[in-house]
Amino acid sequence: MRLSFVSWSLVSYALLVLLNAQGSSGRKIITLGNGKDIKKEDSIDLHQGGDDGRSSSHMDHMDPALNVFFTPKDLKRGKKMPIYFSKNSSSTSPRLLAREEADSIPFSISNLPYLLQLFSFPQDSTQAKAIEYTLTQCDLQPIKGEAKFCATSLESMLDFVAALFGQNTQFKVLTTTQLKDSTTLLQNYTFSEAPKEIWAPKMIACHTMPYPYAVFYCHSQESENRLYQVLLAGENGEKVEAAAVCHFDTSQWDPDHVAFSVLGTQPGSSPVCHFFPSDNLVWVPLPAQ
Ligand SMILES: *[C@@H]1O[C@H](CO)[C@@H](O)[C@H](O)[C@H]1NC(C)=O
Numbered sequence: 001m002r003l004s005f006v007s008w009s010l011v012s013y014a015l016l017v018l019l020n021a022q023g024s025s026g027r028k029i030i031t032l033g034n035g036k037d038i039k040k041e042d043s044i045d046l047h048q049g050g051d052d053g054r055s056s057s058h059m060d061h062m063d064p065a066l067n068v069f070f071t072p073k074d075l076k077r078g079k080k081m082p083i084y085f086s087k088n089s090s091s092t093s094p095r096l097l098a099r100e101e102a103d104s105i106p107f108s109i110s111n112l113p114y115l116l117q118l119f120s121f122p123q124d125s126t127q128a129k130a131i132e133y134t135l136t137q138c139d140l141q142p143i144k145g146e147a148k149f150c151a152t153s154l155e156s157m158l159d160f161v162a163a164l165f166g167q168n169t170q171f172k173v174l175t176t177t178q179l180k181d182s183t184t185l186l187q188n189y190t191f192s193e194a195p196k197e198i199w200a201p202k203m204i205a206c207h208t209m210p211y212p213y214a215v216f217y218c219h220s221q222e223s224e225n226r227l228y229q230v231l232l233a234g235e236n237g238e239k240v241e242a243a244a245v246c247h248f249d250t251s252q253w254d255p256d257h258v259a260f261s262v263l264g265t266q267p268g269s270s271p272v273c274h275f276f277p278s279d280n281l282v283w284v285p286l287p288a289q
Pocket residue numbers: 088089176177178179180181182278279
């Protein structure tokens with residue numbers, strides 16, 4: 001089996017962890033870097049270089065990858081803000097397996113020793129830790145009001161989406177698309193049009209997980225969320241069609257969620273919005289015909 005393990009990066013991984021770290025269940029979040037929970041002070045530990053220019057003083061020492069949070073009042077044409085998008089290179093994505101192939105490989109934390117042998121990763125390697133992290137996250141029970149599923153193939157992802165939306169519901173996918181190959185990770189972008197709200201009575205966000213082949217952590221939370229499509233113009237001329245979500249009820253979030261320190265807010269005090277990285281998929285139902 002030809003498998004590469006190039007796509008996972010600590011930065012997008014850290015982002016995933018924080019995007020998932022919602023809810024009050026006390027679900028533990030771990031970092032690869034130091035084995036601690038991500039708290040606001042720790043996020044710099046995941047720093048991967050490539051940063052420059054932060055705008056305001058409370059963002060000093062901030063991981064550049066945290067430049068994805070904003071509030072609904074920012075959603076207007078002409079708004080300018082620094083945003084981090086990971087490099088757009090399909091060559092670094094892990095291979096998406098067909099369902100038959102994916103189903104022939106065990107996918108459970110109880111199979112960790114076998115899987116490390118299969119992929120030839122030494123037990124203490126970062127790759128082994130990443131595999132362990134992904135399997136652990138995928139084995140967790142959903143928190144209250146959440147539906148979750150780890151998809152190891154496109155077919156299984158579509159099955160989950162169809163089951164959650166109802167078998168007769170049509171649906172579509174939204175992504176963040178860099179309209180040309182991106183070279184800059186962090187730069188100032190201007191909202192070049194009024195952001196467009198996407199009808200989304202329900203939504204399922206699928207985040208890529210660090211793994212030797214493509215694994216998506218898909219989840220859906222029952223709470224007031226609004227989905228947007230935003231056309232962004234970078235200072236260097238790059239254009240991004242970005243998907244973004246605003247979570248209107250943050251009252252149950254962990255007060256240590258990094259979004260609050262980035263935005264200077266508290267749980268329940270104001271909505272939290274964020275852009276989706278370009279390797280995420282957001283599924284929404286289509287209105288019945
Ligand atoms: C990456 O850039 C190419 C153009 O170079 C574009 O066609 C593709 O949609 C982009 N991919 C993502 C995920 O943004």
